[in-house]
Amino acid sequence: MQVKVVLREDEMPRQWYNLAPDLPTPLPTPLGPDGKPISPDMLAPVFPMNLIEQEVSQERWIDIPEEVLALLYRWRPTPLHRAYALEKYLGTPAKIYYKNESVSPPGSHKPNTAIAQAWYNKQFGIERLTTETGAGQWGSALAFAGALVGLEVKVYMVRISFDQKPFRKIMMETWGGKCIPSPSPYTNAGRKILEEQPDTPGSLGIAISEAIEEAVTDSSGKTRYTLGSVLNHVMLHQTIIGLEVKKQLEKIGENKVDVVIGCAGGGSNFAGLAFPFVYDKINGAQIDIIPVEPASCPTMTRAPYTYDFGDIAKMTPLLPMYSLGHAFIPPPIHAGGLRYHGMAPLVSGAIKSGLITPRALHQLECYEAAVTFARTEGIIVAPETSHAVAAAIQEAKKAKEEGKEKVILFNLSGHGLMDLTGYQKYFEGELHDYALPDEELQKSTKVLEGLPKL
């Protein structure tokens, strides 16, 4: 009864997998605000050219630099667990496996791309990185990566999160990063908002605007901006998750996976686990691949597939994606990482092609699943991750009904030790389910009307 499968250092994947060349329909090109295609060099003030090359690459396999591998090796390869205790509790004939990304020092999958992005920026001669963060997971991961790679990191954190989650700021500072509440007085974008709305709680859109502004206006040319999800190169760096899993399953002779599950906000942890299996599906394998989102922010299940901006301030290119509209303000559910209005273009493309099948879940079912998981498997998962756990339990129950010994795999994208307030509110009965009403959806997607269509 092998509860855990590990890999040796020499078994780590040496290449990332890029889904872009394998999508049945090629990804539509990102557009500028004028509706014309964005060229790589238009992105040069924002990102270093080596990452822009990855962003637009049509190569299926991209080498992972040895130095990046050495940094990832500090906590990777991560373990693959067999959830015997959960299976027994559910009385299911299904085998449930989970990939444990919570063992990284910041506690989630985010450092997989933070380390890679920091390293490529350093290679390109960059000295400072800026970014934004909502709940704080991405900001923490980038501060961690900055410490290991040797780059300054400045994180604009949405003011309301900054006030409500002071520990995230302390984490970033301990790793040497700077974390300031957004809007701030340090940028034009921030000052403008502060003048108009001194008491604003801030938003991810404002924070993105500030972080991009700081990167592109640094006259030394030594500052760049980073993003922790959505973009193609972020999905690419995360595929080490699924590529490791394939080797781990092979080691124990598990030749066939029936269901692959990940929660999806911007899409990166889902893509990281799932894309190597999407590749198998494109090549004929029968696999149900399920990205899971909250019913309160139903980007994949109810929003249109269209061009939209990545941020409310329209600083980013227009990206082809499922989107609730760049001005969408989701209700304050606790899974902060799943509150994004859009979805990664590669994930969106895979949905559009019918390769993956999104599912929306309510938060009470997710917390119930997370508590069941903690009491059987012993790991307290992040509120985001609870969506993957809940979908895995749904699939295991379905397998029980059907009497099938299915193989179910999900991504345990992070632990919940920094997010216990959500559990507390769940235990105290303060949480309620909320599905986005149709009229809210219609209202929020109005901003898409004047934009280019797909």
Next chain:
Amino acid sequence: MQVKVVLREDEMPRQWYNLAPDLPTPLPTPLGPDGKPISPDMLAPVFPMNLIEQEVSQERWIDIPEEVLALLYRWRPTPLHRAYALEKYLGTPAKIYYKNESVSPPGSHKPNTAIAQAWYNKQFGIERLTTETGAGQWGSALAFAGALVGLEVKVYMVRISFDQKPFRKIMMETWGGKCIPSPSPYTNAGRKILEEQPDTPGSLGIAISEAIEEAVTDSSGKTRYTLGSVLNHVMLHQTIIGLEVKKQLEKIGENKVDVVIGCAGGGSNFAGLAFPFVYDKINGAQIDIIPVEPASCPTMTRAPYTYDFGDIAKMTPLLPMYSLGHAFIPPPIHAGGLRYHGMAPLVSGAIKSGLITPRALHQLECYEAAVTFARTEGIIVAPETSHAVAAAIQEAKKAKEEGKEKVILFNLSGHGLMDLTGYQKYFEGELHDYALPDEELQKSTKVLEGLPKL
């Protein structure tokens, strides 16, 4: 450049190491309040007999049950890291290794004995465990173990910690444990204190009294008490740490360790790493073995070696140990796990025998070391663990001065993600050094006067 050494499942140690039979001077027997030796069956209402047997065992090697190994395998063997980045930062010729116990789901070494104790209790037919917790690390670990083994867990948490650290309570509840503030209205001991001092902040002593009372007064006989440090069987279960390290060092051909370091409150993480090396020292090896404590609670470096109670309420037997006196109330430094008035009898015996050399450090040096460590090695350590990091840095600097390529090993006993308030206060300049004044020491050790001497 191997930054991490891992072990396979089949390389896990199959036996724990018991230092008791190897101490040059045998441990003095614990005494009852009447000054007469305690016999094993006098402990039977408190602990199950299989653990009492381990507590008094003179066997050098004790088999780890296969089922315990399978539970530990969920996160063990833990990695051994080489701190190349820290070495480079310090410019030291020393090699620094650290054992990473922070990767367990509760985030510290505590589950090593929590799992074992829960399993032995279950084997003995016990259904419910009680315990006390101060800062909450032990209570969390026992709740985790209760979930995996299938036992009810009730934790009496010192009221002031209960109020100041609400997240620890939520962790325990998520794992299915009950956590209540002590003093409580549920025990005679608690009611008595509440009548006399309704506003008391509580103390570890009161919480121990409540937990023991609940265990021994349960008429079903299905409840027992557990302790997370100090006792011999706890030290025993933790030796898997050092035994794994020895195999890991052997794997990379590192044949000689010069310095072994662990922080020590009750003594368990230090003992877990160090005792297998104390064995080598008894057999002729030259090793400096250093337990590190805070200067504010200088049990090992300034207190007498004597018989004392383990708790302020005198519910425990009299144990032979270094002790500041069972009524000692340490100042509120942040390393909550290092604030105990006594020291494990086995650790105390090793000090008395000259096998290990304790050291006391100030908290500002420890936080400075922890921040250096986070910014080089990427792991944010617990405030307790920062004492081990600081001592390792002292030794690495000494090696630099001496121009010696020493091998330094320390125990990274836990991460600090649940204790970031201490880092915040450090960054804000609110922390100060404090050494226990001589007159305070004399006052606190006065309670020892009427007790049996060693």
